[in-house]
Amino acid sequence: xIATVPMSAYRSxxxxxxxxxxxxxxxxxxxxxxxxxxDIDAAKLTTSELIQQHLEGAKVVxxxxxxxxxHLFINARPHGDVARTTxxxxxxxxxxxxxxxxxxxxxxxxxxxxxxLSESWRIEPGTPICVWPYxxxxxxxxxxxxxxxxxxxxxxxxxxAAQAKDLVAKAVRSQTVGGFAEALPPEHIALVTExxxxxx
Numbered sequence: 196x197i198a199t200v201p202m203s204a205y206r207s208x209x210x211x212x213x214x215x216x217x218x219x220x221x222x223x224x225x226x227x228x229x230x231x232x233x234d235i236d237a238a239k240l241t242t243s244e245l246i247q248q249h250l251e252g253a254k255v256v257x258x259x260x261x262x263x264x265x266h267l268f269i270n271a272r273p274h275g276d277v278a279r280t281t282x283x284x285x286x287x288x289x290x291x292x293x294x295x296x297x298x299x300x301x302x303x304x305x306x307x308x309x310x311x312l313s314e315s316w317r318i319e320p321g322t323p324i325c326v327w328p329y330x331x332x333x334x335x336x337x338x339x340x341x342x343x344x345x346x347x348x349x350x351x352x353x354x355x356a357a358q359a360k361d362l363v364a365k366a367v368r369s370q371t372v373g374g375f376a377e378a379l380p381p382e383h384i385a386l387v388t389e390x391x392x393x394x395x
Contacts, residue, residue, distance in 0.1 A: 197259070198222060198246065203229035205246055214252035217291045219298075221260040222246060223320050224373040235372055242319060243285065243312040256286035256295045257315045258306070262329040262351075270329055270350045271303025280351070281305040281359040283324055285315035307359050317366040320374025324362040328354050 197219045224242045234240045247255040272279040282304050286292045296306045331349040333342045
């Protein structure tokens with residue numbers, strides 16, 4: 196099962212329906228969007244630990260959360276392709292992580308195990324492995340529309356397992372927890388804004 200809702204709506208995930216299941220947690224915490232969650236703000240819990248507390252009896256694995264949905268689709272490559280990229284996962288259950296890694300392999304990604312849910316802050320928004328390594332570098336001189344089109348249609352450079360491990364190792368746990376718009380590519384913000392506008 197894949198959980199994809201705003202962090203503010205995590206309690207809407209059904210405890211009973213997901214009990215005993217592996218749940219891929221793609222939720223990201225953006226305080227300006229989700230409001231403030233005190234235990235996360237105080238770094239008492241990671242977002243995934245909070246999800247695991249809520250989903251009693253489920254096996255939560257943090258994965259598929261650190262790039263936008265366009266690049267999750269266009270960056271995927273077959274097993275063995277030289278342009279295949281690597282995404283991080285975290286979780287407390289080794290068997291669940293192995294099954295999630297198999298699923299990610301099937302949809303076009305290698306993966307690295309970054310540890311437990313308590314360590315998943317290393318792969319949350321605002322860390323070196325979130326978004327930026329997986330999106331293209333926008334050429335200079337493009338108009339706003341051209342830049343957005345290039346961003347949406349161009350895959351990022353492949354990230355090797357060694358590069359992914361290095362990015363995770365560089366993470367620093369900030370006192371200001373969560374993702375913020377200024378830390379994301381402007382084309383990403385334009386995309387999110389457009390998607391939300393179209394839902395109204």
